[in-house]
């Protein structure tokens with residue numbers, strides 16, 4: 001372990017923990033820093049991989065940070081969080097009529113407004129029904145019709 005790695009481990013930072021559903025204090029438990037590709041002008045790139053844990057629920061976080069080095073100073077180029085995965089690729093490609101209630105649902109959930117969250121889930125499922133041209137009757141009827149058309153599986 002290099003001196004650089006020793007300094008990073010044990011550092012605490014704030015992160016959104018989906019298990020705790022709040023911004024929590026996390027601590028870096030392991031770090032890896034790529035070999036410096038700095039040239040004689042002190043310019044180059046370095047990649048840092050950090051494994052940290054939530055101090056509340058022990059949930060793990062895995063992040064990669066890429067830095068560009070210009071004249072000895074490092075600038076954050078990109079930051080990717082691999083774990084926990086808070087991005088939902090499927091929802092990003094769905095129609096806007098479904099995406100908007102989903103976004104609102106997430107906001108309500110993260111604000112601990114669970115009644116509002118349930119209402120937004122209802123609105124989202126209604127939006128999926130409309131998108132699939134199922135507009136007659138109440139939500140139960142729509143879901144049953146979507147199931148009989150083979151659009152919705154039996155689990156729902």
Ligand SMILES: [Zn+2]
Nearest residue numbers: 017020054057
């Ligand atoms: Zn947590």
